[in-house]
Amino acid sequence: MRRDRISKRAQLRTHYTNENYTQARSLLRPGQPPVPPAESTDQRTFEAELFHEVIDSHVDFTEFPFGIRRVRPHTDTIELVVENEKRAGRLLDRILPAYEPDGEVHGMPGLRIRQRNERGIEVHIMGRRTSAWLTGIPSPVWTRCEQTALEQVADIGWHALWGGPREWSDAELVFEQRWNTGEWARHVQAGAWCSSGLLRRLGIFHTITSADAVTGYKGLGINGYEGVGPVRWCIDVIHRRGVPYRKERLVAALTDPEFGLPVAAARHLDAIYPPGRNESCIRLDDDDRSGLIELRFQTFNYPSLHLGSCEPEYRVIAEGVERRIARVLSAGQ
Structure with a gap:
């Protein structure tokens, strides 16, 4: 009976994540919801902003919803499997932070690439308990997408921030204080x-x-x-x-x-x-x-x-x- 229940839960989870059955079953944990929530406030807030960028950067026709082939949620991180290189490039353009001189910060302030491996890239917000894996295309293609983003930022005279010091830049700190604190920020975090x-x-x-x-x-x-x-x-x-x-x-x-x-x-x-x-x-x-x-x-x-x-x-x-x-x-x- 217990085995049948686990199998049913794994099958139902595939409807929410589009994983295959084996992937879904491997991530079921005793005592945890079948689609676990993010365990920390920082991770939830990070994913909320990431969700906004995922849907806002979706401007092309794609086979999968928002160009994400599947998701793999863990309590402390989430994996987004992108559909193709074009979708990966669009997403990186939106989330990688860059500074427009005498203007504002574009992208997600404080976001950095923590590691790169054969799976893809892991992004996070500096100084906070956050993590998201972007996968779905080969590692060299992620490198190419990042290089393209760097070139585009340079072409318009902005400064790329994600490859700099492993701390928040002054521009990011000012932008965060101005736009992402106070009553509205608390309101967004509540949801x-x-x-x-x-x-x-x-x-x-x-x-x-x-x-x-x-x-x-x-x-x-x-x-x-x-x-x-x-x-x-x-x-x-x-x-x-x-x-x-x-x-x-x-x-x-x-x-x-x-x-x-x-x-x-x-x-x-x-x-x-x-x-x-x-x-x-x-x-x-x-x-x-x-x-x-x-x-x-x-x-x-x-x-x-x-x-x-x-x-x-x-x-x-x-x-x-x-x-x-x-x-x-x-x-x-």
Whole structure:
């Protein structure tokens, strides 16, 4: 019986992470949730910012949600397996910090590459208990992506900060003090569990949904909450015409008491945003009102993802997307 339960938990975990069964089972730990949360406040906050950069840097069509093939969450780190070199380059461009003279710091302040090996690269925030592994492409390709980022920074007259001293630069310290402290920072940190939790479950947008594309962004607050309200993560789940949305299955996965997040339908918003008025928008939040997920289901036929008319550069992606959708629909998950 115990072996059957472990097997079931491992299989269910694959729906959230897109790992294979063996990978998922190897990371199950007695007494831990099957998709463990980040154990430290620093790690949760780091992953919250990383999630923002992952979705904000996603501007190309990809086979996997946000260009991340799978995630492998541990209590003290997370591994993001990127889809290809192009996606790796986009992500590094967003997270590696650089200073614009007489301007501001771009990227994630304090972020450094802690180590490079055959798996990929490990990034972290200096002086904090943080870690994320970026893998999925060979080590020399990560080196090439980093070199390209260096050249791009130099071309526009900025200063790369991630290859410098193993401490925060003055520019980063000033930027952090100005923008990432005070009441707003505390507000964001209070909802870090939500975005960190979404990052650790990115696979559900690949294994549960039958969408052509999934995009997202950090939205402004909305009515129905005190003050500015919780951080709102807007996720657009975009389908081609004639493909079912499968809204209920996605909501069930996100709200599952064992594998999901501590969220439920935001019924308190019904008086302001009646459900019948916009059936394609579902909002989920927690009891403390510190995190808000807004799922927005849309129909749109992207010509670039239609095999009959797509350009050669998108053919491999379009074929992958069609295989994924067929696999999800046939499995009936």
